[in-house]
Amino acid sequence: MVQLTTLITCLAPIALLPSVLAASGTVKVTASDSTIRSGVGGVTSQSFTFDDSKHEDSFNWVGTGSDLKNGWSQECSVSADVGFTGKVEFQIRNQPAGFVGPRDSGAHISCTCTTNCDGAPYVNSAQLGF
Numbered sequence: 001m002v003q004l005t006t007l008i009t010c011l012a013p014i015a016l017l018p019s020v021l022a023a024s025g026t027v028k029v030t031a032s033d034s035t036i037r038s039g040v041g042g043v044t045s046q047s048f049t050f051d052d053s054k055h056e057d058s059f060n061w062v063g064t065g066s067d068l069k070n071g072w073s074q075e076c077s078v079s080a081d082v083g084f085t086g087k088v089e090f091q092i093r094n095q096p097a098g099f100v101g102p103r104d105s106g107a108h109i110s111c112t113c114t115t116n117c118d119g120a121p122y123v124n125s126a127q128l129g130f
Contacts, residue, residue, distance in 0.1 A: 029078060063120075103125050
């Protein structure tokens, strides 16, 4: 019985090891002058939590293009490198250079225009320029 207790005592910390080693980080996206559309309606900011099992998420972003009658729509992807543990914030905005935020943080944001692309902001933290 003593040996079984000793074995259980030794194995218990090993069973907890994956949860202790799990990396977790947060990316917050804030819209300064447009709206992020989530599944439940418009919000001005949205936070995404990434861990070892989840490295990417997405949201829709809409705004006014060069033609005030027709707005543009973009599908945006937020992702994190494996092992990302930081807290990063991106601000998206309705300007040609469509975001403000870090480029070398382990977190990334990019948007692809899906509707009325004329005048849509350029968002890609992995590439310079627009």
